[in-house]
Amino acid sequence: MAGIYIHIPFCRHKCSYCDFVSFPDKVDYAEAYMACLYKELKMRGEELKDRTFDTVYFGGGTPSYIPPKLILGAMNQIKKCFKLSEDAEITLELNPGTIGESKVKTYLEAGINRFSIGLQTAIDEQLEDLGRIHNARDYVYATKLLNGQNFSTDVMLGLKNQTKEDVRKTIELAHVCGSKHISMYALTVEDGTPIYTDYLNGELPDSDEVAEMYEYGCKLLKEKGYERYEISNFAVPGYESKHNLNYWKRGEYIGFGVSASSFMQGSRFTNTFQLDEYMKCIISGFYPAITCEKVAESEAKFEFIMLGLRTKYGVSLKEYKQKFGNEMAEDFPKALRESLKYLELDGDRIRIKDEFLYVQNSILMPFMDELPAEETEKKTEE
Ligand code: SF4
Secondary structure (H helix, E strand, O other): OEEEEEEEOEOOOOOOOOOOOOEOOOHHHHHHHHHHHHHHHHHHHHHOOOOEEEEEEEEEOOHHHOOHHHHHHHHHHHHHHOEEEEEEEEEEEEOHHHOOHHHHHHHHHHOOOEEEEEEEOOOHHHHHHHOOOOOHHHHHHHHHHHOOOOEEEEEEEOOOOOOHHHHHHHHHHHHHOOOOEEEEEEOOOOOOOOHHHHHHOOOOOOHHHHHHHHHHHHHHHHHOOOEEEEOOEEEOOOOOOHHHHHHHOOOEEEEEOOOOEEEEOOEEEEEOOOHHHHHHHHHOOOOOEEEEEEOOHHHHHHHHHHHHHOEOOOEEHHHHHHHHOOOHHHHOHHHHHHHHHHEEEEOOEEEEOHHHHHHHHHHHHHHHHOOOOOOOEEEOOO
């Protein structure tokens, strides 16, 4: 599998927790930016014309904020420059505060067949605290406009004054509105964001409270027919996100736009985070990558284990051997011994027992400690 990621870095307003590459005051550049992105698609498309891509993902920023004809233009360009598989999953992130009937019509015309809606919480005061531009009613309206289309909903935990009851209301709203997929993840507080002050003042739930909310949310989601297939992702069977599964399987992907990263042929590269620099590079005919790193074998092994263990599918021991030549037990004997009580074996797959998935990071520590010291080969693209 291989995926295409498109970064749309414009937002109407900066959320209080946002640390993503998004510009709240630059939407006037959207048309010029997308013209550059179309060119970047063309440049890479020539190199990758023999490859078939199975997913396309428009993320941001807020892809639903810019004129929808620009999304249509991007899709037309993708179809022109790349081979897409017949049943390609094409997702667009959608902010409920930026949507209307004609936009949805254009998205469908463009071939978007999956939407990812950032609800975060159904409690309006919490949405206001987060600096989100929508309320719960906007979410309901957006889902009605989608009229039976496949969509996913983002739910956040660890918000100021959030209770389990709020989590229940949020999950129930998403369920009632027809969300086939729910991503439930904890708020990450980054230094330098406005919400960091709330964190310093002790106004946010602590990690034990968040863990309790998570457990509660998991139980509720299960009751409602959503199966956990990754730590933060739950889906009605058959509605798992192909695009994200490709990341967790360590599949290849190519990213376009400012700050987008790619992983192709064992190398990872990332585009510049500066809007003007991105546009200047493309206009001058250069790739806008600022880092390009060949992933060392030891790192690749760890990534393969770490990403696989995030999911309910776990890690295939056979695949590990095929990819790296060694048995996993030869490479990580000590880590496997230490983590044994948290793991289970199903056929040739090893995975974290359901009840320990939330503490996956600490289970992975011994694997990290056992990594052979190996330099990653780094080079910077001009
Ligand atoms: S909508 Fe998303 S990308 Fe935009 S400011 Fe809010 S969190 Fe950041």
